Amino acid sequence: MTLQSFLRLLVVGFVCYFLIVLVLRISGKRTLSKMNAFDFVVTVALGSVLSNILINNETLLMEGIVSFCLLVVLQFLSSWLSVRSSMVNSLLKSQPSLLYYEGNYYYKHMKKERISKNEITQAIRSEGIASTDSVSAVVLETDGKI
Secondary structure: OOHHHHHHHHHHHHHHHHHHHHHHHHHOHHHHOOOOHHHHHHHHHHHHHHHHHHHOOOOOHHHHHHHHHHHHHHHHHHHHHHHHOHHHHHHHOOOOEEEEEOOEEOHHHHHHHOOOHHHHHHHHHHOOOOOHHHOOEEEEOOOOOO
16 A cells, blocks of 8 residues: 555545535434335445445545435435325335234244244343233334334
């Protein structure tokens, strides 16, 4: 690594770090909240863009800035549209799935969501509940939390 590439890495890394923080602050709490599939894709893509800017000397800082902004604008538009359109909402977000209700496991839903009985009982125990006897329902939420 040459001194010039090392200095570029330091400067670009410093600028990108503060750019990510700034863009995430401007885009609002929604970007940092529990993620749906689209939010996850945007987060991974932001990391990929950052990595590309830092490692690839041929990628210009301005290209990275435009990429960051584009991803955050797409995330903002998708959440804005999903609030205003049930069709867009159903395309971007999954629906909660009932996995257990009043003593009955919903095996069809569990199979579809690839959730085992052990995972359900583990989630119940992690909430400080000893058995399913004191639980009326277990739901797999849209963010993947049981």
